[in-house]
Amino acid sequence: MLIVPEREVAGLMTREAAFTAVEQVFAAMANGNAYNFPVVREAIGHEDALYGFKGGFDRTGLALGLKAGGYWPNNLEKRGMINHQSTVFLFDPDTGKARAMVGGNLLTALRTAAASSVSIRHLAREECKVIGMVGAGHQATFQLRAALEQRAFEKVIGWNMHPEMLPNIEKVAAEAGLPFEAVELDGLRAADVIISITSSFDAILTADHVAPGTHIACMGTDTKGKQEVSPELLSKATVFTDEVAQSVSIGEAQHAVALGLIREADISQLGAVIDGTHPGRQSDEEITLFDGTGVGLQDLAVAAAVVDLAVEKGIAIEVDF
Numbered sequence: 185m186l187i188v189p190e191r192e193v194a195g196l197m198t199r200e201a202a203f204t205a206v207e208q209v210f211a212a213m214a215n216g217n218a219y220n221f222p223v224v225r226e227a228i229g230h231e232d233a234l235y236g237f238k239g240g241f242d243r244t245g246l247a248l249g250l251k252a253g254g255y256w257p258n259n260l261e262k263r264g265m266i267n268h269q270s271t272v273f274l275f276d277p278d279t280g281k282a283r284a285m286v287g288g289n290l291l292t293a294l295r296t297a298a299a300s301s302v303s304i305r306h307l308a309r310e311e312c313k314v315i316g317m318v319g320a321g322h323q324a325t326f327q328l329r330a331a332l333e334q335r336a337f338e339k340v341i342g343w344n345m346h347p348e349m350l351p352n353i354e355k356v357a358a359e360a361g362l363p364f365e366a367v368e369l370d371g372l373r374a375a376d377v378i379i380s381i382t383s384s385f386d387a388i389l390t391a392d393h394v395a396p397g398t399h400i401a402c403m404g405t406d407t408k409g410k411q412e413v414s415p416e417l418l419s420k421a422t423v424f425t426d427e428v429a430q431s432v433s434i435g436e437a438q439h440a441v442a443l444g445l446i447r448e449a450d451i452s453q454l455g456a457v458i459d460g461t462h463p464g465r466q467s468d469e470e471i472t473l474f475d476g477t478g479v480g481l482q483d484l485a486v487a488a489a490v491v492d493l494a495v496e497k498g499i500a501i502e503v504d505f
């Protein structure tokens with residue numbers, strides 16, 4: 185069995201490799217060659233932790249396995265460790281034998297950033313100058329860095345409930361040589377692309393805040409009850425997702441579907457646009473919205489890619505198992 189420790193992932197994995205892995209697995213999901221297993225998520229009654237598994241099988245990429253992990257809210261304060269902890273386990277689909285164990289913390293950030301980035305590549309208008317961020321936490325920096333590679337953006341604007349966090353994304357804009365402006369929510373009408381990545385439980389973005397032709401990637405809502413955009417905005421948009429079942433249960437679409445404003449059948453898989461069976465954006469006026477809920481297959485795809493890179497560079501640790 186191969187081990188790729190968390191400490192090696194940063195030196196091995198690239199945004200480009202994460203993009204390719206996620207784009208391919210989204211397409212495989214849409215054409216029926218990859219599927220996610222039901223998600224397990226439990227409050228374990230110890231350390232206030234939420235623990236669970238996300239798994240699946242991709243017959244095209246031959247990635248079989250799961251990501252195990254979750255959220256330990258006391259880690260940082262008590263132990264100086266990050267609160268989100270995860271590990272990916274890959275199995276040989278021919279034999280069932282364990283193939284690899286891979287640190288999943290940085291990979292989770294990279295695969296999530298790759299998802300909104302893939303949505304921008306396939307759904308945003310070609311001519312995009314301004315990108316708007318809603319959220320400025322840990323994950324927002326990853327989303328922005330990856331998104332900036334998709335279009336020739338000239339400016340970053342941002343809103344955050346906690347304005348003191350905005351320098352996090354200002355720094356990423358500066359790295360790319362772009363100006364940054366903090367805006368009120370209605371200032372987001374200047375954006376061609378908007379990414380929302382917050383822990384909000386109430387709608388932040390409404391239809392009034394979004395100009396025609398915008399592409400929105402909603403990335404924060406990954407649990408029942410969370411919400412970043414108004415259901416009315418979803419009903420005005422053409423909605424895409426990574427997985428429809430998750431979109432309507434734990435994703436942004438849960439609210440609009442519950443209110444009867446959109447139906448499950450109105451939501452398309454982004455993978456169908458990637459593999460050419462859905463036309464994607466059809467006009468410059470259309471608002472497209474990607475509901476990125478985060479699926480286990482994304483984790484397996486980036487983990488398999490990093491194992492390949494680790495083997496290539498002689499960094500993977502081999503153990504008898």
Ligand code: NAD
Nearest residue numbers: 296319320321322323345346382383384403404476477478
């Ligand atoms: P973080 O704690 O570093 O940042 C949280 C962000 O949410 C900050 O911008 C903060 O100001 C904002 N926020 C907090 N409470 C809010 C509220 N009540 N209303 C509005 N904004 C609020 O967290 P992070 O690591 O950046 O993750 C952000 C979100 O992304 C989390 O909810 C996480 O579950 C989600 N996430 C989703 C995926 C996915 O695949 N879709 C993957 C990773 C993380």
